[in-house]
Amino acid sequence: MRTRVDAKFKHELNKFGAEDWSHCFHCGNCTASCPLSENAALFPRKSLRSIQLGLKDKIISNPEPWLCYYCGDCSEKCPQGANPAELMKTLRRYLISVYDWTGLSRIFYTKHWFEIMVLLVFGIIVGISLSIFNPNAIVYELNAAGGVKINEMFPVATIHLGDLIMAAFVSFFLISNILHMWYRVLLKPKISVPVYLYFTELFSLVYQFVSQSKFSKCDANGRKYWASHWLLMSGYTIMFVLVVVFLPFFQTETIYAWYEPQRLLGYYSTFGILFGLIYFSIGRIKKTTEKFKFSHLADWLFIILLFLTILTGILVHFFRIYGLVEFTYYMYILHLAILVPMICIEVPFSKWSHLAYRPIAIYLFNLKKKAENRSYETNPELAVN
């Protein structure tokens, strides 16, 4: 069954990372230099070829872009300056918009003003709900320890409920999108996977998610990048769990000692996230390595929103402890007005979704590889397709 070439397809990708890959003449240096590419997954040249030929079905069912961790070696080696590293990133953005059955991702990635507008409007709605429609007024009295009575202004139970609704919303879309991804990668191409493999490969899924060891295989800066990313990820995860699951434990009027878990965990998270953010920001501004050279709006939004969330969170924390009532009140509203849109939009529909897609992609790829039961190492010619 022959596939028709489609010259127009690559124009669709321009919005996801405006690069012109027509200069690639397929010398293969990129794939040869990629430390993560293997016989069962030869990238990035194959993906680049699919784009040049407009083989949309092949691109949509291919999990390989998620196996790339953007060390940038391929772009450094490319004799034509065709920038295959950015291609893989563009494909990741594109695939995010494909897996999202709502179509919102696509609009967010291609129409920048729309995403910013939605975030703003959403933020304003949250802000208004918490202030004007808040049945609880500002409480100027301080508690016994001298801290602000935050749970009277913003009752934990209500906020916790809100958090759980937000988590459910995000989970619903993430999970449905993951199922869509599974459909695209395994079901539609009719790759049959024995059920037992779904269980045996789970271990590596969890291990990859937690350790992110593939980062360190990438490039000379691998260790540094892996450490920064791991700090950010672990910080974010701990904070997310504290806020969504343990909010009553975390949002407390008691002022505990700094080494108590409520504060210590919070400080670790804050440190981890800030460290990562600063490392990435400096990299993107100074364009120090290949992976930092090209920034899409989604990359900066991620950094800016998260940074603002952390900043407002730090301020809320200290204002509360030092009894600055009005500052606490308004900063808390601002904190949520940033945090809620960020989580609701960025996690299921934008860059954040990589937290799910990447480990799942590795998982699905391993299933595919084992199911096809081919020995790519001894029969490399099987690898070409």
Added chain:
Amino acid sequence: MEDIKIGVYVCWCGTNIAKMVDVEDVSKEMKKRPNVILAKDYKYMCSDPGQDMIIQDIKAHQLNRIVVAACSPRMHELTFRKALENAGLNPYMFEMVNIREQVSWVHTNRQEATRKAKALIAGAINRVRWHSSLDKRSVSINPSTMVIGGGISGISAALKIANAGIEVFLIEKEKELGGMLKHIDLSFPHFQNVQEIIQSKKQLVSDNPLIKVFTSCEIEDVFGYVGNFEAKIKCNNDSNTLKFGSIIVATGLKTFDPSPLSNYGYGRLKNVITSLEFEQKLKQGEILTEEGEEPRHIAFIHCVGSRSTENHSYCSRVCCMTALKQAKQAKMVVPEAMVYNLYADMRSVGKNCEEFYAKSFNQDHMFLMFNHQKALPKIMAANESDNCNLIIEVDELLSHEDLEVPADLVVLMVAMEAHEEAKNISHAVGISMCGNDFYIERHPKLDPFSTTTAGVYIVGSCQAPKDIPDSVAQANAAAARILATIIKGSAEVEVTTAEVNEELCCGCQTCVNVCPYTAIVYDADKNVSVVNEILCKGCGTCGSACPNGAIKSHHFTDQQILSQIEGLMQMSFELEEEIL
């Protein structure tokens, strides 16, 4: 017989010979041979001091025969013959033995190699005793030149020669001069207007009174030899006889007809055309399908008729660049069209051509690679639902996928072939063709525009596929060679020719029939064969064919050859006895 005094020189050739042949031992051994006055070995015989040594020795010892054992005679036979001349000896009193290519470079056992060298030189020593003086022979040169073919090569050569004040006869088969360039719109890689170029050249030709142009003319026959040719040409119904001294053959090319290739469907499917036909559309400034519409998809398929075992094995050299040029022009004429380049390899040779290729990479130009030896693309008529005229099926190599390419117009980059008249011209003029019907050059690297027929030169695509700059360069080179010959005023011809002993000849004419150069004629009055010494190349075929032994091949007489064999065998036996 005079007192034979032979000087033998064995060359080390640096380490080329010395590493495998014990040259000192060889020269010592050769000193013992009869008639050898001296035998020396030296590092580089061909060098100035080496040659001087021969000259000094000839004068000092009154040597009258020289043997040099060194590299191939093709390298330095002329060098040493000149040295003999400088010393006052006839250059043919010399024999060269090849102990490099024939001994040192092909053997691995030093003792065996040394013995073989000794045997070969002993043979040469025997032979050279029977050498006789041969005088040089030259013929006068008629400066007029005939150029066969009025394309860019022929015109360039004609102009160069005429500008030096020499009369040129420019013979062209078509009604108009210009050759293949008449059909080209713009050239690669700089997009120069070819029509303007060819028009200005034609103007220069017609302005030059020394160039006599004969259009709509064919060559009937050519007689003679270098410096003294005569030709009969037929123009419409008039015949002309021309006399000239040199010939430039510039018959040019024609394009391959892709009809036999069923996978492309040329002639059977609509909208499948050749690159030449597409060039006509570009000249008209309009690209339309057979249905009169602008194509949305234009595909170029490379290597049609080239690089194939069934058609032509060679690469036609210019088609890759032509395809890139035509693709770029297509985008200029039909900006919305999508262009596809189906190639086997991309060969962008020539100045600025790679840069032109690099600039072809853009979003609306798709490159697809196929295997020209295993799987050629296949063109089929499309269905209604396909939304295009044709579908090209290609097993694409860079993606390893079986793909379909939509096309409204397909351009086949057809091979370059020798002109259909080339064979007739080769017979008329007396030059050879290779299996691909291109003329054979004298030396593929060092003399690609001469032939083994003195006075006849081949320029342009008739020698091998090439582009305009190389054709012009070749034409100018041939013109320069001819002008040099004219300045010299005479041309040397071969002296090691055959001679018929009229007393022994019985008039059987066997030699006339076997001579590949038609250099022997039968004299009916005397009932003997007579060799034309100018045409004779000294191949020796007649001498071996003659049943009466009436033909003597100068410098290859029976006596010389037999004594060489004797010397070689004698030395071999002596050396074998030594081993035993």
